[in-house]
Amino acid sequence: MSDTASPILSGRELSFVAGGRRLVSDATLDLTCGTTTILIGPNGAGKSTLLKLLTGEIKPAGGRIDIAGEALPAVPAWRLACLRAVMAQHARLAFPFSVYEVASLGVDGIGRALTRQRREAIVADSLAAAGVIDLAGRRYQTLSGGEQQRVQFARVLCQLEAGRSIAERQVLFLDEPIASLDLCHQLSLLDMARNIAARGVAVLVVLHDLNLAVTYADHLVVMDQGRIIAQGAPARTLDDALLRQVFKVDLSLSRAPAPGLPFLLPQQHRSRSAA
Amino acid sequence: MTLAAPAPSVAATTLTTLMAGRRRIGLLAVVGLSLACLLLTIVAIGQGAIAIAPGRVAEILMAKLTGDDALLQGRDVLVVLNIRVPRVLLGLLVGAGLAVSGALMQGLFRNPLADPGLVGVSAGAGLAAAATIVLGDRFLTGTLMKLPFAVLPVGAFCGGLVSTLALYLIATRGGRTSVATMLLAGVALGALSGALTGLLAFISDDRQLRDLTFWSLGSLGGASWTKLSAVAPIVLPLLLLMPLLARGLNGLMLGEAEAYHLGIPVQRIKALTIVLVALAVGASVASAGLIGFVGIVVPHLIRLSVGPDHRLLLPLSALGGAMLLVGADIVSRLIVAPAELPIGIVTATIGAPFFLWLLLRRTSVLDV
Numbered sequence: 171m172s173d174t175a176s177p178i179l180s181g182r183e184l185s186f187v188a189g190g191r192r193l194v195s196d197a198t199l200d201l202t203c204g205t206t207t208i209l210i211g212p213n214g215a216g217k218s219t220l221l222k223l224l225t226g227e228i229k230p231a232g233g234r235i236d237i238a239g240e241a242l243p244a245v246p247a248w249r250l251a252c253l254r255a256v257m258a259q260h261a262r263l264a265f266p267f268s269v270y271e272v273a274s275l276g277v278d279g280i281g282r283a284l285t286r287q288r289r290e291a292i293v294a295d296s297l298a299a300a301g302v303i304d305l306a307g308r309r310y311q312t313l314s315g316g317e318q319q320r321v322q323f324a325r326v327l328c329q330l331e332a333g334r335s336i337a338e339r340q341v342l343f344l345d346e347p348i349a350s351l352d353l354c355h356q357l358s359l360l361d362m363a364r365n366i367a368a369r370g371v372a373v374l375v376v377l378h379d380l381n382l383a384v385t386y387a388d389h390l391v392v393m394d395q396g397r398i399i400a401q402g403a404p405a406r407t408l409d410d411a412l413l414r415q416v417f418k419v420d421l422s423l424s425r426a427p428a429p430g431l432p433f434l435l436p437q438q439h440r441s442r443s444a445a
Numbered sequence: 446m447t448l449a450a451p452a453p454s455v456a457a458t459t460l461t462t463l464m465a466g467r468r469r470i471g472l473l474a475v476v477g478l479s480l481a482c483l484l485l486t487i488v489a490i491g492q493g494a495i496a497i498a499p500g501r502v503a504e505i506l507m508a509k510l511t512g513d514d515a516l517l518q519g520r521d522v523l524v525v526l527n528i529r530v531p532r533v534l535l536g537l538l539v540g541a542g543l544a545v546s547g548a549l550m551q552g553l554f555r556n557p558l559a560d561p562g563l564v565g566v567s568a569g570a571g572l573a574a575a576a577t578i579v580l581g582d583r584f585l586t587g588t589l590m591k592l593p594f595a596v597l598p599v600g601a602f603c604g605g606l607v608s609t610l611a612l613y614l615i616a617t618r619g620g621r622t623s624v625a626t627m628l629l630a631g632v633a634l635g636a637l638s639g640a641l642t643g644l645l646a647f648i649s650d651d652r653q654l655r656d657l658t659f660w661s662l663g664s665l666g667g668a669s670w671t672k673l674s675a676v677a678p679i680v681l682p683l684l685l686l687m688p689l690l691a692r693g694l695n696g697l698m699l700g701e702a703e704a705y706h707l708g709i710p711v712q713r714i715k716a717l718t719i720v721l722v723a724l725a726v727g728a729s730v731a732s733a734g735l736i737g738f739v740g741i742v743v744p745h746l747i748r749l750s751v752g753p754d755h756r757l758l759l760p761l762s763a764l765g766g767a768m769l770l771v772g773a774d775i776v777s778r779l780i781v782a783p784a785e786l787p788i789g790i791v792t793a794t795i796g797a798p799f800f801l802w803l804l805l806r807r808t809s810v811l812d813v
Contacts, residue, residue, distance in 0.1 A: 227702050251708025264555035264698045265753035278692055279708045294460055306460050
């Protein structure tokens with residue numbers, strides 16, 4: 171029934187205004203199942219705002235969003251929760267929930283039709299996948315920032331898995347998911363995001379690290395001042411002129427020999443200013 | 446993909462055991478508190494100017510329930526059925542309503558300090574009740590005045606609703622509820638309601654003043670079947686609808702946006718919570734006056750013992766609040782017998798030091 175080639179989520183000419191400022195204007199973006207899309211741009215470029223528009227958290231001032239062939243505002247919250255999972259930048263918790271309870275919030279709502287054994291298995295698998303199963307009994311507040319972020323990732327994994335029993339095509343949104351992770355966990359989280367994409371989920375990640383972005387992206391989207399100014403395959407999207415214009419750094423991209431992907435050496439910056 | 450390896454079986458087994466243990470503790474707590482509540486109810490019915498043994502109380506209640514009229518003879522039967530039972534039932538309802546309102550507000554505002562008494566909701570309901578007492582005589586005429594037990598709860602409910610809504614609107618900007626603003630606004634709203642209530646006391650006559658004093662200290666003394674029949678239809682829906690809110694409030698602990706992402710109808714949960722809290726606080730203020738600290742002490746105690754999951758927190762708070770108020774009522778009847786101490790004095794005397802102890806013991810109480 172579903173046409174896997176057509177985008178599961180498409181935003182057309184989206185704009186958003188807050189306090190008289192245009193945070194997003196004329197953004198058009200498709201998310202396709204099986205594809206990892208990475209959104210980059212300087213601080214304040216409108217990346218998080220665009221992500222919030224696409225998740226339905228905020229309503230666009232103009233434009234149109236379709237998810238799984240339906241207009242986004244017409245989809246009720248519970249069905250939207252089956253279609254997409256979101257990991258936001260900061261998640262603070264009001265009361266001393268345990269790690270297990272936080273992760274199981276992902277299946278409590280939309281997984282009601284599942285048996286308790288199935289729900290518990292989903293939570294245990296997700297905690298294991300995010301590498302936090304040993305923390306399951308701990309209170310969320312007592313964890314470090316990076317551990318908390320991994321617990322939130324486990325919650326999102328739970329929601330995707332529970333939603334899979336209802337929606338055959340899904341979207342995963344990750345807003346700076348690796349901001350407080352160490353290198354090992356950064357790579358393994360992005361590995362998992364790619365594996366999820368390989369399973370047929372459309373994945374959208376907001377990242378700041380350009381090297382990681384080009385390494386993991388199938389489709390790279392560059393934003394600046396609320397506009398999408400370039401998108402496409404990473405090797406063809408980034409160039410020195412774009413870097414200067416968007417990120418205000420005077421650096422040259424190099425090419426890694428084996429995969430042929432572009433990469434940046436920030437050390438160049440130091441040597442140039444020294445010279 | 447190093448971390449996506451199959452779960453270490455030891456960790457997974459420990460997890461299953463852990464969760465089974467948690468569920469058993471929750472179940473034990475519900476069953477245990479229910480039994481304790483039933484026992485306390487029977488003991489409370491026996492306490493008072495005429496002491497009646499718990500066995501006799503149980504006998505009378507059973508006889509009444511089975512319709513065995515032959516056993517329903519004597520003065521103690523009249524006392525039990527017409528005075529004590531309505532009083533204890535009112536105590537159970539008001540206690541449960543206040544404790545659940547506290548737990549719901551804390552969930553809604555995502556703050557353990559939110560309590561209808563502390564943030565001015567009770568004061569708003571009290572103001573509306575005072576206005577009904579003092580101004581009702583002047584402006585309400587005809588059939589409406591013949592229904593004081595209907596007008597008072599409705600008035601108090603409107604007062605509670607207006608205060609809760611005002612508080613929420615003031616403290617919430619762009620979907621975020623500021624805790625500091627909420628507490629400060631609550632104090633201001635409470636002070637304003639208190640001042641206006643004082644103004645009403647100033648212009649009231651002697652009979653109205655006596656009624657007003659009753660409100661401000663709280664008492665279950667005026668309980669009757671009529672009063673109970675006005676309060677029960679307001680508090681019972683709260684207790685029945687509470688399971689519908691539990692999952693939503695759990696999700697709200699992550700924040701409103703995250704709750705929406707999880708598929709929770711956030712606006713509906715918020716609206717329902719505000720209306721139910723206003724209803725329950727209005728009904729309890731109208732029937733028993735201002736009773737403080739039940740809504741803050743009970744949910745705290747439950748969270749400390751079984752955790753913050755609302756699916757357990759709400760029913761256990763209802764049981765705990767019911768027990769606390771009925772227990773406090775026993776104290777208020779016995780401590781200066783044959784006179785009665787207003788119950789608000791008892792709950793505040795127990796609650797305030799307990800609250801301070803919580804603050805000293807747990808540095809994280811404000812850490813949200």
